[in-house]
Amino acid sequence: MRSVFKDRSLQEQFNKDGYVKIPFISSKEVEELKSLFFDTLPESGGQITSEETGIDGSPIITYDFTFIDKNPEYKRKVFKIITEYFESHMNRILDNYRPIIANYIRKKSDTGEVPLHENWAFADETSCTTVSIWCPLVDSTSENGTLQVVPGSHKRFGQHRGPMVPWELDGIKEEIITKHLIPLETKAGDCVILDDSIVHYSAVNKTPGLRLAIQLICVPSEFPSIHYHLDIGNNPYEIQELEVKDEFYMEFNPWKKPEGIKVLRKIPFKSRLISETEFIERLNKPGYDREKLSLLDRIKKVWS
Numbered sequence: 001m002r003s004v005f006k007d008r009s010l011q012e013q014f015n016k017d018g019y020v021k022i023p024f025i026s027s028k029e030v031e032e033l034k035s036l037f038f039d040t041l042p043e044s045g046g047q048i049t050s051e052e053t054g055i056d057g058s059p060i061i062t063y064d065f066t067f068i069d070k071n072p073e074y075k076r077k078v079f080k081i082i083t084e085y086f087e088s089h090m091n092r093i094l095d096n097y098r099p100i101i102a103n104y105i106r107k108k109s110d111t112g113e114v115p116l117h118e119n120w121a122f123a124d125e126t127s128c129t130t131v132s133i134w135c136p137l138v139d140s141t142s143e144n145g146t147l148q149v150v151p152g153s154h155k156r157f158g159q160h161r162g163p164m165v166p167w168e169l170d171g172i173k174e175e176i177i178t179k180h181l182i183p184l185e186t187k188a189g190d191c192v193i194l195d196d197s198i199v200h201y202s203a204v205n206k207t208p209g210l211r212l213a214i215q216l217i218c219v220p221s222e223f224p225s226i227h228y229h230l231d232i233g234n235n236p237y238e239i240q241e242l243e244v245k246d247e248f249y250m251e252f253n254p255w256k257k258p259e260g261i262k263v264l265r266k267i268p269f270k271s272r273l274i275s276e277t278e279f280i281e282r283l284n285k286p287g288y289d290r291e292k293l294s295l296l297d298r299i300k301k302v303w304s
Helices: 008-017 027-043 072-093 170-179 276-283 288-303
Strands: 019-023 097-107 114-117 131-136 147-149 190-195 200-202 211-220 225-230 238-244 262-268
Touching: 008 019, 027 072, 027 211, 072 097, 072 131, 072 211, 114 170, 147 190, 170 276
Parallel strands: none
Antiparallel strands: 019 190, 097 211, 114 200, 131 190, 131 211, 147 200, 225 238, 238 262
């Protein structure tokens, strides 16, 4: 498996837990990035609403991410701002990664729950790991809705993840939230670098102040980005693996079928919900990336 970090000790901790927490940007950079958020906010086109997703019965969107803004030019500007500030720090820590998605994440008082989920799969996760750099611009606490994770849950569930692909953990979300998460309280300017496949969540901001954070999603530089799409209306038994350019993420509506995109392969799919017992069992088994390595080891033994 390709390395994520230049530092071996960080890599070992990441392999075990699915995340690391480290110092990242300076207090000066924190203040500048906060100011730039408010300076550019008038250019926002507003968030895509539940009614605009194109999905009947779509749940209310409770989170405020740049990624679902309706103005692609605003998304490009935010991407440029964040990547310029983060680039030198990212290159110091990560082993040759490139950014593809940048978000300001805004939680006003009494809002901002991000439902339990895994991030989408942005590359072939049996061969590499994509990561999110999550960096709060104010101290992030349990009270204002900090990031919470299930340690060791990376590469255990939902290998082919996309916005329209049903998730096998949907039936046990409440059990996971109440029993299996740990909050990662994080100082402004520090960051959590997490495997995009780790199970995570963040609650409502219960404080009077604004909780502002940044997310930068990165993929290994030599890997193409992919997007998994399931056309529920026409064929709910087949996931399409699409090859996409990085610009793809600036323009598209996550809930609508991408048009004119090359299909790399079609993956048989059957929707299935797992129990909490199976969830716990799989936390203690090798992930799907290790299964591929085991297969390669067996092949090498046959030919050696």
